[in-house]
Amino acid sequence: MKTKPTTVPPFAEPSEAEIQKVAYRLWVEGGCQEGVESDNWFAARELIRHHHGRVPDHPRHHAEAPAVSAPAVATPAKK
Numbered sequence: 001m002k003t004k005p006t007t008v009p010p011f012a013e014p015s016e017a018e019i020q021k022v023a024y025r026l027w028v029e030g031g032c033q034e035g036v037e038s039d040n041w042f043a044a045r046e047l048i049r050h051h052h053g054r055v056p057d058h059p060r061h062h063a064e065a066p067a068v069s070a071p072a073v074a075t076p077a078k079k
């Protein structure tokens with residue numbers, strides 16, 4: 001009996017759980033600001049795609065979640 005080979009897309013999308021984990025980290029590191037949910041979600045998805053080689057022409061680096069650092073946010077000086 002022959003079995004039909006299964007095909008896996010070469011660049012599978014990150015899972016929702018993977019994106020949530022990195023998006024939350026971005027949110028916390030960004031100072032827990034309101035209204036940045038979509039930005040963090042899309043940034044997390046792209047970070048994971050690139051980190052795991054899920055985007056064509058980018059080599060696979062590590063199997064762990066990417067270390068994420070949010071842009072520095074200036075905090076007002078205390079008076």
